[in-house]
Amino acid sequence: MSREELAEQQAALLRALLAGGEVPPGFDAERLRVEADALLAKRRRVVAMLRPDLPEALGARYRELFDTYGRAHPRHVGTGMRADANAFADWLRERGEISAPPKRSALARLLRRRD
Numbered sequence: 665m666s667r668e669e670l671a672e673q674q675a676a677l678l679r680a681l682l683a684g685g686e687v688p689p690g691f692d693a694e695r696l697r698v699e700a701d702a703l704l705a706k707r708r709r710v711v712a713m714l715r716p717d718l719p720e721a722l723g724a725r726y727r728e729l730f731d732t733y734g735r736a737h738p739r740h741v742g743t744g745m746r747a748d749a750n751a752f753a754d755w756l757r758e759r760g761e762i763s764a765p766p767k768r769s770a771l772a773r774l775l776r777r778r779d
């Protein structure tokens with residue numbers, strides 16, 4: 665197998681795991697779905713840690729809304745988690761789920777200054 669073929673297979677696997685792409689030949693669809701769900705849950709937890717104002721504002725709807733966002737907006741190479749969290753907040757505002765930018769906690773402001 666050439667390097668190009670291997671790179672394309674790896675890219676197809678990442679698309680399936682992170683962006684809802686088709687399951688590549690030779691992979692178990694159910695196992696990939698379970699792993700994709702686990703990766704989305706990890707991303708959701710990290711965003712909640714970086715922007716605790718969002719789960720506070722959304723309550724029980726946080727998971728549903730984040731999962732909808734996360735599946736439609738996979739992270740791109742070079743995009744940091746803080747930028748991802750802020751993009752989710754922007755998406756929520758555009759949809760009318762939150763009105764004004766939520767107030768960030770003192771910890772979030774401190775962390776933002778360190779970027």
